[in-house]
Amino acid sequence: MNNVVLVGRLTKDPEVIEKSDDKKVTTVTVAVNRNFKNSEGKYDCDFVRCVLWDGIAVNTCEYCKKGDVIGIKGRLQSSSYEDKDHNINYVTEVIAERVTFLSSTKKEESE
Numbered sequence: 001m002n003n004v005v006l007v008g009r010l011t012k013d014p015e016v017i018e019k020s021d022d023k024k025v026t027t028v029t030v031a032v033n034r035n036f037k038n039s040e041g042k043y044d045c046d047f048v049r050c051v052l053w054d055g056i057a058v059n060t061c062e063y064c065k066k067g068d069v070i071g072i073k074g075r076l077q078s079s080s081y082e083d084k085d086h087n088i089n090y091v092t093e094v095i096a097e098r099v100t101f102l103s104s105t106k107k108e109e110s111e
Contacts, residue, residue, distance in 0.1 A: 006032050010028055051095050
């Protein structure tokens with residue numbers, strides 16, 4: 001079973017990108033606090049890359065901004081690519097299936 005549930009803060013304002021096949025996508029990074037303190041008595045944070053598609057992407061961009069708390073339910077997906085120096089790089093990201101806005105306000109339109 002491949003399920004992921006995260007609750008954290010957006011690290012920047014999400015932006016929708018429209019692909020050539022009319023699909024919409026946004027990639028966000030969610031800062032998720034760990035549930036234990038480090039040796040200095042502070043909570044560390046993990047930064048998790050999440051990919052949101054179509055309606056989820058559009059709604060998240062409309063209603064959320066940097067610093068808002070969101071919940072994401074999804075699945076892990078791994079891939080790899082070769083860079084210009086012929087090094088193999090591995091990427092693991094969360095593909096969102098559901099997003100819950102926990103502390104967001106609708107963005108105001110610029111006039």
